[in-house]
Amino acid sequence: MKRRSVEAEARIENLKRFGACLAGGFVLALMVGTQEGTQQDFGYAFRQSVAMPRILIFLGIGVLLYLAITFGPRAKPYLTRPGLRPLGAGVLTVIISLTLLKWTDSPQINTGKFRPLADAAAPTQALDSLARLWFGSAFSQTAWLLLIIVTVLAAAGMIRRSAPLSYAAAILAGVLGIWAEYASAAVSKFLHYPSHATGGAVAMLGFFTIAVASLVSARSQAAEADTDGFIDRVLGWRPGLALVVLGFAVGLVGVFNAAWFSPGDRNATLSTTASMFGATNLNGFAQTYLDWLGFVLFFVTLVVAGVASYLRHRLLAYAAIVLGLVSTLLTLVVVHDFSALGGKQGFDGAQGAWDNLGTGAWMTCAALSLFAGAGYLVLKDLRIEAKGVRAGSDIVGSGTAGARGQVAAATMLVVIIAALFYPPTATEFWQTVLVSEIGIYVLLAIGLNVVVGWAGLLDLGFIAFYAIGSYTTAYFTGRLPVQPPDWLLLSPLACIPFAIAACLIAGVALGFPTLRLRGDYLAIVTLGFGEIIRVIANNANGFTNGPRGAFNIPAPQIHLGPIHLTWGDSALGFWYLLLVLIAIIVLLFNRLENSRLGRAWAAIREDEVAAQATGINTRNVKLLAFAIGASTSGVAGVFFASQVGSFTPENFVLNNSILVVAYVVFGGMGSLPGAMAGAAVLTWLPEFLKDQVPAEDRQMWIGALILVMMIFRPAGLIPARRRKAELSGLDRPSSAEATAVPAGEGM
Amino acid sequence: MSLLEVDDIEVRYGAIRALKGISFHVEEGEVVALLGANGAGKTTTQKTVSGMMRPSLGEIRFDGERIDGLPAHDLINLGICHVPEGRRVFPLMSVAENLEMGAFRFKRPDPQLLARCFEMFPRLKEREHQYAGTLSGGEQQMLAIARALMGKPRLLLLDEPSMGLAPLIVRQIFDIVREINSTGVTVLIVEQNAAQALGLANRGYVLETGEMVLSGTGKELLADDRIRAAYLGEEITT
Structure with a gap:
């Protein structure tokens, strides 16, 4: 047999890759294709999926994938620019919000997603004009156009490494984020429907991510992104600050924008609720809270937590914890009081304590708890530092391990707070x-x-x-x-x-x-x-x-x-x-x-x-x-x-046993947070997909997700340390100190 | 009274008799070698002494007390520590964690003993925080021995410590065994490398298909023609 030359080998590899990409496009076409067949015509769904103009689009996706794989390395210097990955994540988040998520729960809007809502909202004269513009008047669906503009602007800023462009993109993205949430809120108000839909908020989050990515790009001196270093610098530097910022964003919406009390279609914000109960015999404290104390508590706690995080001040951190927790409790007491009174008074069919509440109170509670969490992180940081100093080492507190611990703690706090305050705002189905x-x-x-x-x-x-x-x-x-x-x-x-x-x-x-x-x-x-x-x-x-x-x-x-x-x-x-x-x-x-x-x-x-x-x-x-x-x-x-x-x-049945094993493996065997995350994600996903894909297809999409996970994250969502080592072939040392020993020096 | 007395034990794997009634004894402070070809029953003997297998007949006494049939974790509390065949370190634990596991029978590892182990094996100190699975074969063998030492043995059972190692490292390992013995630890060593083992051992026993065929001091056995023929690869000219 003749030996093939290196070039011939490479060419065959290339061909194989091309074929695989085309096959991938074909499979994708089948996956998102129509799944209905008839008793007479079993091939109907298949033929629909691969019908002529349609299949070309999917094969095109395959070709694009091939090009990306083949020419990816050449584009690498651009792809590793600081901020590009967060930019991608932000754009993806906005796209998900605009295509998959509900923007309203009102039954007036078919499916409640962005597109039908925009079609209905754009021609509605009575709607706030600024909100109407978001959904599109001159162009259909202005939101999409704006997303494209800001993406191009941000990407151009990154690739050309031009700070002015990046700053412009950041400002624009920030404005767009607020605009999205504003438009979503305006629609809820217009439709008089207490909304649990997440579309607007997720879009805001996505745009803010784009803004942050652009800021990073504008401020960064480095030519290459250094995610670990970034995490170290930002979260290792002031670990509580991220929580304060998050709390600020959530709390602003909670205090000023979201509904606190919505019997019937009232959707009253904090200040409207105050005036609603102004004439009733609501107890003095609750009335004071609604009138002004709520705002004051929020801002005072915000400032205390922010300053404590920035200065890393022990006393202020304690103050933030106490203030945050106490005002969370006060908020809950007030919510109980006014909703009970509202029920007694029978405001538009209000039913009683803890009923007819909007999202506002819960968002405020979440924000206040986040501030308390920020205080806790400051204390933890100080403790780590003290330990490091005592051990005579200056790397423990500020090093990677310390920062990682803080990231984990911050994530945990966010999850706990979400578990406490998200469910009351969810629809009954999700509860x-x-x-x-x-x-x-x-x-x-x-x-x-x-x-x-x-x-x-x-x-x-x-x-x-x-x-x-x-x-x-x-x-x-x-x-x-x-x-x-x-x-x-x-x-x-x-x-x-x-x-x-x-x-x-x-x-x-x-x-x-x-x-x-x-x-x-x-x-x-x-x-x-x-x-x-x-x-x-x-x-x-x-x-x-x-x-x-x-x-x-x-x-x-x-x-x-x-x-x-x-x-x-x-x-x-x-x-x-x-x-x-x-x-x-x-x-x-x-x-x-x-x-x-x-x-x-x-x-x-x-x-x-x-x-x-x-x-x-x-x-x-x-x-x-x-x-x-x-x-x-x-x-x-x-x-x-x-x-x-x-x-x-x-x-x-046996199937349930196997599912639990799958959850544990998916989340990361041997890791407690991993097992919990795995179970949460894989039980949430099928329910989420109910709205997105035909019922028959659900298992297929879950299967696809698990396949992707197995390829890219075989050790699970949140891998245990040992298991990760096992799967990455032991090549990584277990701690930073071990790198001091030259690798491969055998005996 | 001997430290370890093995009296006519028989061990079976199902219907197969792996040990057909063997007896030997180990005195306090000695190094005793068990020699034999593959399948002679050396490892089975050690596993039986360390409690991983039970004899179907016969008695084992440690310090005069009967120990046959006791499980391994009880024997460790008596001070019988076993370095199993093929090293068997915990690959996904660091060197330090492996050593801690060796001291599992105590509430917490003895820091002085840990320091002594690192002194005896400077290589392990260098790699204290590395996964044990990343160590070379010789280092893993050293770790396995050090891990057993962390259990404060009175009797150390070594199962083929030279297996698969380069000659230079084999010599190092045997030096270390001698050093351990000089601190008062009695050693029962199983080896195929007869020359090295007998050079070290006070006495030796030779097993063949589950039966004891020869015994004597190290020097006697080294001089024995049959041993030289079978294990040292020398041709006997008569």
Whole structure:
């Protein structure tokens, strides 16, 4: 055989790549194509997808992709300019807002997305003219045109490295961001519909990202972007400042623009609410808050948190924390007071405490808590620095590790605050999704992460423990054919210890004989266990009520002295209950990874023989992982049973076990935040896609996302340190100090 | 009384008898070598002593107490530390973390002992924060030995420490074993490298297909014709 020359090889490679890109375009055409077929004509959908002019567009995308891959390296010096990636992210965010997201929830606008809204809004004379211009009068859809202009301007500024252009782009983007939110708010006001739609806010965020990117480009001296360095400099420098800025943006909208009280179509902002209640006998404090104290608290806390962050001042940081938390509480009290009074007075069908609220109060609360969080970050920063100084090193506080820790802490604070204050502003649909999909699966993923991620035991029957928890609850609340003795009838929350005990026993019973198995063998046994539990539940008629399942399980109640809490009507209440459960479990598990037990798990995962040789009681330690994971699942089961009220064995099929494993792997095996993020994203996505793609296509898009993740982020969304090392081939040292040793110097 | 007495133990893998009744003893402060070809039962013997396998017949006594059938984690508490075959460091833990794992039986690792280990193995100190999986073979073997030392052994079981290493490093490893022994740690070493092992050992035993065929002091065995033929590759001219 003749040996091919290097050029010939390269040419063949090139051809292959070209073919692959075209095939990719073809697949994409099928993916976004129409999916409907008919009984007579099964090829209908296929032919529609690859119909002549249409397919050319997708093949064109393939060609573009090919060109990008082939000539990408040549464009690299431009692509690594500072600010270009954030610019891309910002533009993408705006495009998503303009194409995928809802701009209004009003049923008057078909689908509520930007395009139908713009078509309706542009010719509406009664609408505010500035808002109308946003949706398009001279040109159709001015927003798109403006987006293109600002993108071109910003990109030109970056590529030509011209500061004036970049500043112009930044200013324009800032104005556009405010304009977008303004137009969105004007539409909500015009339609008299309390809106939960995120389109306007996301567009604002996108434009602000573009503005920041342009500022970075204008200010940067470097020819190449240095993201790590940027993070170090910005967040390592003043870690709280990012939270203050975020809080400022959210709070401004909350205090001045968003609705605080919206019985009927009123959509009253803070000041309008004040005048609404001016004539009523609202208690003095609440009235004062509505009149002026709310604004004052917001700005005072803003200033204190901002100054504390900038000066890194300990006392001011404490002040920011106290002010932020106290004013959050005050806001909640006031909201309760006026909504209760509004209900009593029957303002336009106001129903009572905590009802008919807009987003404003919650955004204000979020902003105030963010300021408190900024104070906390300042204190943390000072602590890190003090430690660094004491250790005689000047790099600990300001170095990469310190900055990374601060970024993680800041992100965590934002997530916690969002979990607290976003759900009340969400639509009922999303509240239900949050509780019965996202929340419960996050809890399950936390539990499975102990077994799969930390101890490295693949458990494919995890949902069985969830079932055991649910059936335990049904038993102790007296909803199964077999009844507990009368004195043992419990409220659902009191079942938690019993469910944990039942799951511990089941976990040990499963683990004791099987844990000497490894890897795939263990997976198959656990899979069998899951099925056995389900089949028993399905067939043991006299005990589990068979396929009819358990029903009428009461909602949880707490009666402790003066405290009376009942759940039942709204998903929101369940969400906060779930949040408390998750918080307790995360706090318990947080220290586990680096504890003695956690290290024993890590050792077993890496090498069981060596673990045995270092004196770890491998059997007990593995059993413990099983038991801990199982009891978490049991808690989730209790919650599930009392939240839905009725369930059947069909709720505990094998598919759910596999899903939980997928969530943990997707999020990052062995990383607690990763497992939670993975579960949250993969349970949120199908619900989000409901609005975006035909129902039949949903799984395909999720599959595509998982594929992309596997290629570009194989260790998961938020990878655990060890797992990341495993997949990147150990080539990165575990800490900065190790780089002092020359690599590859063997013995 | 010997530190370790192995009395006529038989070990089975299912129907296969890997050890067919072998006996030996190790005195306090000695280095004893177990020699033999592949499949002779050396590793099985060590695994049985360290508690990873159970003998079906026979007795093992440590310090006069019966220990056969006790699990490995109990034996470590008695001071029997095992460096398993093929090094088996934890690849995704740093060198320091590996050493900490070696001291797992204590609440926290002894800092003086850690310093001593780093003194004995300066290479490991240099690579303290590197993943163990990135170390060279010799370094990993040193780490495995150091890890076992962190458990404060009275009896150290070494399973083929020279496997797959360059001759120069093998000599270093054996020097270190001698040094460890001089601090009062008794060593039971399994080797195929008979010359090196017998040069170091006070006494040696030779196993063949699960049976003890020879025993004697290191020097005697080194001089034995059968040993020279089987393990030192010398032809015997008679």
